Amino acid sequence: MALVPLLLAAILAVVAKYALKDTITSSATTVFVASFVSLYIAHKLYQLFVYPRYFSPLRHIPGPKDHHFLLGQAVNQFKANSPNEPYVSWVKKWPNEDFIRYLTFGNSEALLVTSLAAHREILQAKCYSFVKPPFFKRLITDIVGYGIVFSEGDDHKSQRKAFRGMFSLGNLKSFLPVFRSKGEELSGLFDRAIAKDDGIVELVEVYSRLTLDIIGIFGLGVDLDNLSNKHSVFHECYHEIFDPTPAGLVLTAINAFVPIRWLPVKPNRDFIRANGIIHSMLGDIIKQRVADVRTARGQPKPDKKASEEENSKDLLTFMVEEKYFAEDGDSWSEEDMLNQILNVVAGGHETTASSFVWATHVLxxxxxxxRRLLAEIRQLLKRSPRPDYAEIEGLRYLNNFMRELLRVHCPAISAPREAGEDVVIRGVLIPKGTTVHTMPAAVQHNPSIWGPNTEVFDPDRWDNLSGEAADTYAFAAFSQGPRICIGRVFTMIEFKAIMVEIVSKFRFEKVGKGDIELINPSVLLRPRGGLKVKVIRRE
Structure with missing residues (x-):
């Protein structure tokens, strides 16, 4: 059956040859067309039902057998109560395998990466043998753009190098005053909720506004004022995109495999409208920044000195100065910068917002x-009312709390890749085009790595890591290797600074007693309908 494509090509060549000579009879045409159609159908049936079950080199890898006859595991995934399922259940059934094989749409094969050794080969040693798959691009590039997240090979290396200075520890530490200021603004919002609404706060919206403001200052040099403005167009548009209706969720999931954004239905129209507004607003900011920098370049240069303002330059200004006006032939257009800003703004605020939601839920x-987190933070603030980076970084329990939070409630669901060539991982030949899923939950909830109490929230475990749990690749929240999240350090500093502010001033009580329902399908771990708590001022 491997000859089917060649036979199809041969039939087309023969048909073309005689068609060009105008010597083919109608009966011969019928024969050729019928042969072509028959072989085409046979080829598709082979791909759908024969190859994956009887000829694939991956067919002996363990995995679920309850596939839909045409949609594979897609039906089970949509019916699950979490976007991390049924993957985590598979890991617990086959905890010691390198891969778990399953079928998805059109019975195409996919591999869930489970062992740390396989992760290390895919994410480090053979990182650039894998690319982002087309379905994943269709799923999120409309939202996050085609910047560094979707660059490949040498292009990715070049972009990563270009951003090295902006994401250096020294530069990121200079944004601590921004985190502190926005934390204090958040405290004011909580106080107003206590005065007006009996302290009831919906966390998803509040934290989304907070992190959108912070990433706006870092990425754009603009305070978007989402915390103080209840009707921020920017936030409302992102809310429309990240929290669609159930019908919108279904359309988004289908669009990943079959492009349907063109369908004139309300969820599509709402998505396109909101996305268009965001692109337009960001585009206007970029145009204005280019004009401002062009004007500044024509002015006398100020005295060179390492001021805090220079050290905390925003990402957009950095890109305009270093890349838009680059004279080495590697300049970026406004469209290039828009894609990079979309990466940072979309990817850098919703994941962090989700982390704050789950952190507050845990508290x-x-x-x-x-109680222990509060005691540690109070001791610090007693010594240093406005702690610097080193003092916050020295909070052992807060550091353990953050890592355990990202282990148990990691906001990111999946980082799918596709083999860009035939590649051997752990002795397994992965054919070109095979989807390979690396999922934080598949690693961080694997009992063979973290032990039988993997579902228990226990910050103290980080003081006594042993075996594979002590391996760098056992912590997968930011991925690893050359494609590790470039905003990892930024996120950790931001998270700790905000937690110092709110834990020292407030405590939180649950509202309601039911289990939290999760949005599924989703690219983030988020509670459906938001999550409400009661905020109470500490004495």
Whole structure:
């Protein structure tokens, strides 16, 4: 059956040859067309039902057998109560395998990466043998753009190098005053909720506004004022995109495999409108910044000195100065910069916002964890009311709390890749075009790595890591290797600074007693319908 494509090509060549000579009879045409159609159908049936079950080199890898006859595991994934399922259940069934094989849309094969050794080869040693798959691009590039996240090979290396200075520890530490200021603004919002709404706060919206403001200052040099403005167009558009209706979720999932954004239905129209507004607003900011920098370049240069303002230059200004006006032939257009800004703004605020949502949920659920975290933070603030980076970084329990939070409640769901060539990983030949899923939850909830209490929230485990849990690749929240999240350090500093502010001033009580329902399908771990808590001022 491997000859089918060649036979199809041969038939087309023969048909073309005689058609050009105008010597083919109608009966011969019928024969040729019928042969072509028959072989085409046979080839598709082979791909759908024969190859994956009887001839694929991956067919012996363990995995689920309850596939839909045409959609594979897609139906089970959509019916699951979490976007991390059924993957985590598979890992617990086959905890010691390198891969778990399953079928998805059109019975195409996919591999879930489970062992740390396989992760290390895919994410480090053979990182650039894998590319972002087309379905994943269709799923999120409309939202996050085609910047560094979707660059490949040498292009990715070049972009990563270009951003090295902006994401250096020294530069990121200079944004600590921004985090502190926005944390204090968040405290004011909580105080107003206590005065007006009995302290009831919906966390998803509030934290999304907070992190959108912070990433706006870092990425654009603009305070978007989402925390103080209840009707921010920018936030409302992102809310429309990240929190669609159930019908919108279904359309988004289908669009990943079959492009349907063109369908004139309300969820598509809402998505296109909101996305268009965001692109337009960001585009206007970029145009204005280019004009401002062009004007500044024509002015006398100020005295060179390492001021805090220079050290904390925003990403857009950096790109305009270093890349838009680059004279080495490697300049970026306004469209290039828009894609990079989309990467940073979309990817850098919703994931962090989700982390704050789950952190607050944990604080309202585990009183002993909350008590110990408060005691450590109070000791620090007693010594240093406005702690610097080193003092915050020295909070051992806060550091453990953050890592455990990202292990148990990692906001990111999946980082799918596709083999760009035939590649051997752990002795397994992965054919070109095979989808390979690296999922934080598949690693961080694997009992063979983290032990039988993997579902227990226990910050103290980070003081006594042993075996594979002590391996760098066992912590997968930011991925690893050359494509590790470029905003990892920024996110950690931001998270700790905000937690110092709100834990020292407020405690949180759960509202309601039911289990949290998660949005599924989703690219983020998010509670459906938001998550409400009662905020109470500490004495």
């Amino acid at each position: 309202s659920t585990y009183p002993d964890v909350e």
